Amino acid sequence: MTKEERLKKRHSAEKRFRFYGLASIFVALLFVLILVQNIFSKGSSAFIKTVIKTEVFYNQELLELKNGASEKDIINADFYEVMIESLIKSFPAKNIDEENELIRLFSADAEYEIKKAFLNNNNLIGEKIILDLTASDDIDQLHKGNYPRDLPEDRRRISNFQLAIYDNFVENGKIGKNFNNYYFTKGDSRDPELAGIGGAIVGSIYSILICLLLAFPVAVLASIYLEEFAPKNKITDFIEININNLAAVPSIVYGLLALQILLATIQLPRSTPLVAGITLALMTLPRIIIPCRASLKAVPPSIREGALAVGASKFQSVFHHVVPLAMPGTLSGTIIGLAQALGETAPLILIGMVAFVVDIPSSPIDPSSSLPVQVYLWSESAERGFVEKTSATIMILLTFLMIMNFLAVYLRQKFEKRWN
Amino acid sequence: MNLVLIFLIIIFSSSLFFYGRSKTKSLAISGNIKLNALPKFYGYYLVLWCSIPALVFLLIWSLFEPVIIKSIIIDTAAKQGAIFNDKNEANLVYEKIKAIHLGTYVGELDSILKESALAYAKFINIFANSKVVLIFGIIIASTLYSLKKIKNNNKARDDVEVILKGLLFVSSLIAILTTLGIILSLLFESIKFFSVINIFDYLFGTNWSPQRAFVRDASSITLAEYQDLKDAFGFVPLIAGTGFIAFLAMLVAVPVGLFSGIYMAEYASLRVRRFSKPVIEILAGIPTVVYGFFAALTVGPFFRQVGENFGLTVSSESALAAGLIMGIMIIPYVSSLSDDVINSVPQSLRDGSYAVGATKSETIKKVVIPAALPGIIGSILLAVSRAIGETMIVVMAAGLAANLTINPLESTTTITTQIVMILVGDQEFDSPKTQSAFALGLTLFIATLILNFIAQRAVKKYREKYD
Numbered sequence: 001m002t003k004e005e006r007l008k009k010r011h012s013a014e015k016r017f018r019f020y021g022l023a024s025i026f027v028a029l030l031f032v033l034i035l036v037q038n039i040f041s042k043g044s045s046a047f048i049k050t051v052i053k054t055e056v057f058y059n060q061e062l063l064e065l066k067n068g069a070s071e072k073d074i075i076n077a078d079f080y081e082v083m084i085e086s087l088i089k090s091f092p093a094k095n096i097d098e099e100n101e102l103i104r105l106f107s108a109d110a111e112y113e114i115k116k117a118f119l120n121n122n123n124l125i126g127e128k129i130i131l132d133l134t135a136s137d138d139i140d141q142l143h144k145g146n147y148p149r150d151l152p153e154d155r156r157r158i159s160n161f162q163l164a165i166y167d168n169f170v171e172n173g174k175i176g177k178n179f180n181n182y183y184f185t186k187g188d189s190r191d192p193e194l195a196g197i198g199g200a201i202v203g204s205i206y207s208i209l210i211c212l213l214l215a216f217p218v219a220v221l222a223s224i225y226l227e228e229f230a231p232k233n234k235i236t237d238f239i240e241i242n243i244n245n246l247a248a249v250p251s252i253v254y255g256l257l258a259l260q261i262l263l264a265t266i267q268l269p270r271s272t273p274l275v276a277g278i279t280l281a282l283m284t285l286p287r288i289i290i291p292c293r294a295s296l297k298a299v300p301p302s303i304r305e306g307a308l309a310v311g312a313s314k315f316q317s318v319f320h321h322v323v324p325l326a327m328p329g330t331l332s333g334t335i336i337g338l339a340q341a342l343g344e345t346a347p348l349i350l351i352g353m354v355a356f357v358v359d360i361p362s363s364p365i366d367p368s369s370s371l372p373v374q375v376y377l378w379s380e381s382a383e384r385g386f387v388e389k390t391s392a393t394i395m396i397l398l399t400f401l402m403i404m405n406f407l408a409v410y411l412r413q414k415f416e417k418r419w420n
Numbered sequence: 421m422n423l424v425l426i427f428l429i430i431i432f433s434s435s436l437f438f439y440g441r442s443k444t445k446s447l448a449i450s451g452n453i454k455l456n457a458l459p460k461f462y463g464y465y466l467v468l469w470c471s472i473p474a475l476v477f478l479l480i481w482s483l484f485e486p487v488i489i490k491s492i493i494i495d496t497a498a499k500q501g502a503i504f505n506d507k508n509e510a511n512l513v514y515e516k517i518k519a520i521h522l523g524t525y526v527g528e529l530d531s532i533l534k535e536s537a538l539a540y541a542k543f544i545n546i547f548a549n550s551k552v553v554l555i556f557g558i559i560i561a562s563t564l565y566s567l568k569k570i571k572n573n574n575k576a577r578d579d580v581e582v583i584l585k586g587l588l589f590v591s592s593l594i595a596i597l598t599t600l601g602i603i604l605s606l607l608f609e610s611i612k613f614f615s616v617i618n619i620f621d622y623l624f625g626t627n628w629s630p631q632r633a634f635v636r637d638a639s640s641i642t643l644a645e646y647q648d649l650k651d652a653f654g655f656v657p658l659i660a661g662t663g664f665i666a667f668l669a670m671l672v673a674v675p676v677g678l679f680s681g682i683y684m685a686e687y688a689s690l691r692v693r694r695f696s697k698p699v700i701e702i703l704a705g706i707p708t709v710v711y712g713f714f715a716a717l718t719v720g721p722f723f724r725q726v727g728e729n730f731g732l733t734v735s736s737e738s739a740l741a742a743g744l745i746m747g748i749m750i751i752p753y754v755s756s757l758s759d760d761v762i763n764s765v766p767q768s769l770r771d772g773s774y775a776v777g778a779t780k781s782e783t784i785k786k787v788v789i790p791a792a793l794p795g796i797i798g799s800i801l802l803a804v805s806r807a808i809g810e811t812m813i814v815v816m817a818a819g820l821a822a823n824l825t826i827n828p829l830e831s832t833t834t835i836t837t838q839i840v841m842i843l844v845g846d847q848e849f850d851s852p853k854t855q856s857a858f859a860l861g862l863t864l865f866i867a868t869l870i871l872n873f874i875a876q877r878a879v880k881k882y883r884e885k886y887d
Contacts, residue, residue, distance in 0.1 A: 010779055017781035021683025024676040028700045028755070031748050038718055039710070218591045225588035243595045248802070248872040249865065250809025252836050253602060256861040259843065260605030267486060282598050289595070315581045343707025346811035346836070350843050372709045379713045379816060387717065394710050401705060 039398075043391025049180040049193065050140040051132035052106065052169060056086040056114055058124045065125060074119055083111045090174075091165045101162050107134040107193045132178055137192040137385035139166060143175060146384060183392065187358045188369060188377070192385025195378070197393050199360045203273050203353070203368030204342060210277025210364060211341050215284045216334050220323075222285075223292035223330075228318045247286040254283040255350030263351060271352040271367040279351060280341040288337040295329025296322060300419045328415035332408035339404040343397065345372040371397045421548065422482060425555060426475070432559065433471035437463035440570060447571070457577035465576045468583050469566035474559050481551055489543055490514055497536040606865060609858030616852045617653050622859065625654020628822035628833075630842060630853045653856055655863070657822040661739070661832035665814060666807035668743025668828060669750055673803055676747075677754025678796070684755070685762040686784055697756070704752040712816030715745035720817055723829075732829060735819065740828040742818040746810055750803045757799030761792045761879070766886055798878035805871035809864060811836040835860050 001009075062081040065073060087106055093099045107113075110133050117131050118124055138158050141147040143166075153160050169175045186196030226243075230236040258279040262268050268275050299322050307317030348354075353373045361368035369377070371393060378390040440463035448455045455462075494510045497517070504510040513533075519525035520537040521544070570576070614622070629652050680700060684693050720741040727734030734740075765788050773783040789796070819831025820841055842857040 010782070014779045014781045017784070018683070018687055021679045021687055024679035025683055025688075025696050025700070027676055028680055028703060028748075028751050029696065032699060032702055035706070035710075035714055038714065218594055221588050221591035222595065225585075225592045229585060229588060230592070239592050239595060242599050244876060245869060245872055246595055246598060248805060248868065249602065250806075250811070250836070250868055252809065252811045252839055253606070253861055253865050255843075256839070256858060257598075257602045257605050260609065260858070261601055266483065282601075285598070286595060313577060313581060315584065339705065343705075343709070345707065345709040346815075346840065349815075349840055354844060372707050375707075375709045375713060376812065376816065379716060390713060394713065397707060398710070401707070405705060 036398075039391050039394050042388055043393075043395045045144045045146070046183060046388040046392035047180050048144075048177050049182065050135040050143040051176045051178045052090070052135050052139070053130050053174045053176055054086055054090050054106075054133050055128055056082065056117070056131050057089075057128045058082060058118060058126060059085060060126050063125065071119065074115070077115075079111050079115045079118070083114050086114070091168060098161055101159055102165060105136055105139050105162060105165060107136050108191055109134060109194055132176060134182070134193055135175070137383060138162075139175075140193055141384045142166060143170075143177075144388075146388070183389070187360050188356060188374070189358065192381075192383045192389055195386070195389055197371065197374055197396065199357055200369045200371045200374040200393070201396075202361050203276075203357075204370040204372075206273035206361065206364045206368070207276040207280060207348075207370055208338055208342055210274060211280040211284055212334070212338060214278065214281035215288055215337070218281075219285055219288035219292055219334070219337075220330060223289045223296060224318060224323065226289075227293050227296040228322065229314070243286045243289050247290060250346075251283055251344055252346040252350065254279055255347030257282065258347060258351050269365050269367075271355045271357070273361065273364040273366075273368050273370070275351050276348050276353060276370060277364065279347050280344060283344065283347065284337045284341045287340060288334050291333025291336070292326070292330045295326040295333065295416075298329065298419065299325045325417060328411050332412040335404050335408040335411070339401050339408075342404070343372055343401060345376055348373050349376065371400075422478065425478060425552070429471055429474050429478075429555075429559065433467045436466040436470050436563065439463075440466040444570060444573075444576075447573070453573060456573055456575045461576040461580050462570050464580045465570065465574075466563070466566050468580060470559055470563045472583070473562045474555050477558055478551075478555060481554075485547055485551075489540070489547060492543055493517060493536060493540050496539045497532060500532045500535050502532050502536075602865065606858050606862040609855045610862045612850075613852055613855035613859045617649065617856075621650050622653050622655050624656060625651050626656045626824060627651045627654045628657050628838070630838070630856050649852065653852070653859075654822075655860075657824045658833065658835050658838060658860070659863075660824055661818070661822070662808050662834040662836075664826060664828075664832060665739050665743045665746065665818060665834055666804055668739060669746035669807045670800070670804060672744055672747025673750035673754050673807075674800060677751045677803070678758055680751070681755040681758035682762060682784060682789075685759045686780065686788070697759075700755055701752050703749060704756075706749075708749065708810060708812040709816070711745050711749050712812040712814075715741050715813055715817035719745055727829065734829045735831040737817060737819040737831040738829050739818060739825075739832045742814050743828065745817065746807055746813050749810070749813065750807060753803045753806060754799055757802065757879075758792070758796050761795030761799060761882065762788060764795075764883065764886055765791045792882070794878045794882040798875040798882065801871050801875035801878070805868040805875070808834075808871075809836065809868050811840060815840050835864050839864075 059082060062085065063077055063079070065077050069077075084103065087103050087110065088099050091102055093102050113133055114131065117129065135143070138147070139162075142149065142158060142163075147158070149156070149158075149163060158166075166175075182194055183196045184201075185198045186194060187199035189195040222243075226236065226239065230239075258275060262275050262278060263270055268278075303321050303325065304317050307321045308314070312320065348370055353369055354377060355367055355369075356377075357367050357369050359366070375390055375393050375397065378386040378393065437460075441459045444455060444459045444462040447453070448459070494504070494514055497513055498504065502513060504513065513536075516525060516527070516533060517536045517540050520529070520533060521540050569579075680696075684697060688696065716737075720736045720738065723738055723741050724734045724736045769787050769791055770783055773787045774780075778786065814834045814837045818837055819833050820837065821831070822833050822838075823831060825832055839857045839860050842853060
């Protein structure tokens with residue numbers, strides 16, 4: 001082999017090596033794109049719901065309500081008959097089976113929706129009005145094109161008769177699309193068209209607030225002690241090793257800890273944001289301490305010495321000068337720790353947050369779900385409608401995480417002083 | 421009740437701040453003495469002395485009150501003729517008594533329950549009253565003590581700083597308490613588990629089917645039942661499945677992560693680096709439940725489809741899908757750590773290599789990587805420990821049945837999956853099945869601890885070498 005040939009070979013090896021590096025970065029970036037694209041394309045349709053424009057006749061005989069009835073009377077009144085009458089009239093059905101199939105095209109909350117429209121305007125007695133009633137999950141998915149309609153009838157959830165009604169509705173312009181308010185305001189439900197993340201969001205907010213209240217002060221105080229006051233001895237070393245190891249303990253172990261100590265021993269209420277918050281705080285604590293200490297360490301000693309030189313005590317130099325300067329880094333570390341806690345699922349499953357909770361929690365000691373747990377729960381459901389709900393929940397979760405991370409980066413870039 | 425007390429304590433102690441400050445000011449003016457500290461420190465001193473003892477007492481009391489009341493009530497109920505066969509029955513009766521007291525009880529009331537509910541109300545009352553009395557006593561005593569100190573013109577700033585330093589120290593101890601809590605809670609249940617199941621049967625058994633131990637009380641197990649149970653808790657398939665999925669994950673994460681780390685440290689221009697580093701780190705910020713969802717609903721079925729086209733049977737919960745996605749999740753851990761490690765290799769080593777005519781890639785392969793090797797291995801070990809502790813991806817995308825296999829197209833299960841499966845829903849606290857989850861947790865904890873310890877030592881040693 002001549003010298004030139006060898007050199008050529010070495011240079012092409014160089015190019016190959018460089019290409020591998022670039023290719024790996026590209027692979028990683030490509031995956032981020034695929035993941036985000038996949039989730040967004042599946043999830044964005046969950047913010048829209050399919051409605052069926054239906055003429056509702058508030059028949060006085062069926063309602064047994066007088067004109068100008070009080071709100072309480074209306075709430076107690078039975079709108080079931082009115083609903084059945086109106087739904088059946090929307091399409092000619094031959095027998096009771098067909099009527100039932102027709103009714104099943106609407107969500108289970110149709111009666112409530114009819115009642116609500118009446119509550120908003122109670123001069124409707126004896127009147128006819130066209131309402132946007134939420135369609136059932138099957139129709140919703142069919143209309144969004146997520147449901148294959150060319151399957152044989154016995155493998156479809158929708159019968160041929162129901163398909164015929166649907167086609168008729170579409171032809172007559174009775175099918176419409178509305179903003180899916182249920183998705184944001186309701187709690188969990190067995191029916192995908194009625195399921196929402198309201199409860200999960202409230203549960204997540206409670207948990208994260210409790211986590212913040214517990215973890216932030218303790219983490220800041222602990223890192224101030226370790227960085228500024230702790231004598232160099234075995235106890236301090238031990239605490240340090242401990243914190244580093246705790247930060248790497250798998251999150252599910254914290255779930256076991258919470259199960260044994262918080263639930264079995266102290267007997268705090270199961271499935272609640274309170275327990276979730278405490279568990280997440282224990283887990284987040286070492287993850288906040290590490291960046292806190294780094295930002296305290298980054299403050300140059302001249303600041304401390306300057307304060308000490310003009311007669312401040314050690315405490316005054318730390319609390320009046322070092323801590324404020326380290327605050328931006330501390331806060332951004334805390335926010336990133338909280339963002340991790342917000343997406344944490346495994347420990348929450350162990351403390352029973354997988355319970356089926358319909359109500360929106362009104363306090364941290366009510367049973368509740370949280371956003372990531374809701375993702376897990378819905379992803380296990382068989383109904384097709386839950387796939388888009390799950391993806392949409394992931395979108396909301398990722399949005400929260402992005403906001404928190406941007407805030408952390410902003411805090412650091414805007415307020416952190418560079419010393420050099 | 422407790423909130424009101426805490427509120428009162430805080431209000432009272434913060435009002436003492438103003439008293440302490442003005443008191444010492446006037447003392448200084450009228451007595452014409454030189455104060456040992458700024459007046460506000462006397463205020464702080466009072467606040468701390470007045471609030472901390474009372475709050476600590478309240479905390480301890482609230483932790484122990486329910487336990488004590490419960491044992492008293494169960495005792496009184498037993499004296500009145502209630503018969504408890506085991507702990508669960510006693511707990512049930514206690515819950516009933518509590519429900520009667522709160523007025524939410526529905527069911528039959530007998531005289532024992534009625535009497536006990538009355539006793540419960542009485543004790544709750546006594547405890548609440550004595551709590552309030554004791555707290556006020558403590559506040560008065562500590563306030564009087566600190567007032568006396570102030571009148572004697574103590575060195576308030578030093579005293580305040582000593583107390584605060586104690587607070588700082590206690591905060592840093594919480595990390596140790598957490599570790600202790602983890603170890604104790606895992607050990608406690610694991611010991612119970614190993615008293616039923618022989619530890620060697622657990623470590624070397626090749627069959628994992630804990631559902632066979634369902635609804636069985638560990639304390640009253642017969643020999644025949646034990647023979648049956650003995651091989652239900654074999655750990656080998658779990659560690660094999662966990663190791664296998666982690667191995668698949670590392671097959672993805674190590675090459676991709678390492679090469680992108682090298683590229684970013686050695687080749688990338690500042691602009692590329694500034695853009696690509698945060699984007700890759702997005703992968704670490706995505707919650708694992710999202711990866712799990714993606715693996716279970718998109719990647720798993722996709723592999724199955726591809727397999728079908730090639731005439732292979734691929735399980736829709738294949739180890740391959742879980743391992744691949746887990747590998748992608750781990751890329752940023754490998755890449756950013758090895759990026760750091762490579763960056764801290766001194767420039768002089770590279771310059772020496774360039775000086776004898778090596779190309780950039782030869783320098784990296786022959787000089788930089790060998791120099792950075794301990795750190796790189798450390799970062800890979802950290803990534804492995806993350807892979808074996810990862811829960812959501814495998815819970816959602818890997819199988820549930822323990823299955824000894826090395827075929828990536830079949831489904832396997834992992835330690836973390838089994839912990840979740842055992843503990844989701846209602847558990848019976850004394851069944852070996854529930855306890856086995858804690859034994860698994862202990863095993864996982866020890867395994868990750870050892871990996872982390874070695875990894876941190878390696879990285880630290882390496883850093884010291886070039887510092």
